[in-house]
Amino acid sequence: MISFFEGFFEIQKKGHQLLFSWIPFSFGDVLYVLLGIFLLYIIINCFKQKSRNTSLKQLLVLFNLFYFIYQVFWGMLYFQTPIIEKLPKGEVTLHQRKKLALRYLEKCKATRKLVNQDTKGIFIITDLKSIQKEILLQQEKLPKYISDKKSTQINDFKPSLFKNVMSFTGILGYYNPFTAEAQYNSELPSTFLPFTSAHESSHQLGFAREQEANFIGYLIGVNSKNTALRYSTEYFTLKSLLNSIIEEDPAFVKTALNNYSQEMKRDRRYERSFIYSHQGWLDDFFGFTNNLFLKSNQQEGAVTYSYFIDLLVHYEK
Ligand SMILES: [Zn+2]
Known part of the structure; x- marks a missing residue:
């Protein structure tokens, strides 16, 4: 099972490096900033009566999606043989x-x-x-x-x-x-x-x-x-x-x-x-x-x- 994720990591990493390595600045950092702004926007909407329910749902979906991708791309590698x-x-x-x-x-x-x-x-x-x-x-x-x-x-x-x-x-x-x-x-x-x-x-x-x-x-x-x-x-x-x-x-x-x-x-x-x-x-x-x-x-x-x-x-x- 772990070897599957190890194999997947090789492909994912290579693909991402081909995509992003030529950009002279950290693309991931920009992504984090944008995600932060978007998150703030949703959280603010959570406090508004009218948009509360949809925003809470969006927050949940975003969180789950983020966590899922993280686990598949990286988190599973913590289970490799020490x-x-x-x-x-x-x-x-x-x-x-x-x-x-x-x-x-x-x-x-x-x-x-x-x-x-x-x-x-x-x-x-x-x-x-x-x-x-x-x-x-x-x-x-x-x-x-x-x-x-x-x-x-x-x-x-x-x-x-x-x-x-x-x-x-x-x-x-x-x-x-x-x-x-x-x-x-x-x-x-x-x-x-x-x-x-x-x-x-x-x-x-x-x-x-x-x-x-x-x-x-x-x-x-x-x-x-x-x-x-x-x-x-x-x-x-x-x-x-x-x-x-x-x-x-x-x-x-x-x-x-x-x-x-x-x-x-x-x-x-x-x-x-x-x-x-x-x-x-x-x-x-x-x-x-x-x-x-x-x-x-x-x-x-x-x-x-x-x-x-x-x-x-x-x-x-
Ligand atoms: Zn480190």
């Missing part, structure tokens, strides 16, 4: 995560020396198009036992029309299931952009779960010859590992941060200044601090590491 079942079994220990963190710290330091920086010494992307091309190419090189999905090789990355809202809410990117476009926040610091693109491209490939998209994004970026993509990926991996350790061993994380190279420290400072200038009170509610930044004081109790870390450690075994 990637973790394709990887070696076993425990994930603190020791393993520390070892990996140290390895990725060294990788980051080395790769950071190879990338471009601006006049302030902060990492910058100079050629986003070539990164996007590389991501699509790497989609074809994924280990077959993890992904047998077909890449369309269509460049369908779009800067989001809602970049301001995204910066303030900490949303880095999103996939539009109705148009198969991958949106990213073009305001983001360069450290985020390549990996975010790889993550969204993994959704395009057909991985619905967030942490699995991170893992596929990791596989896409980690062995790439494109140094900007590789640095962004290694840096994401390092941060995720440190995040998974901080509660159990804060001293280890502190030492690791101190051992960042000067270049990495500048990148980190820039990321933090970007967040602090945007997040405000939304801080604790949205993704920014949860996944991608080291929290100064962690609040989550029970869960010490994410499903991404689980996948990463088992894969690296």
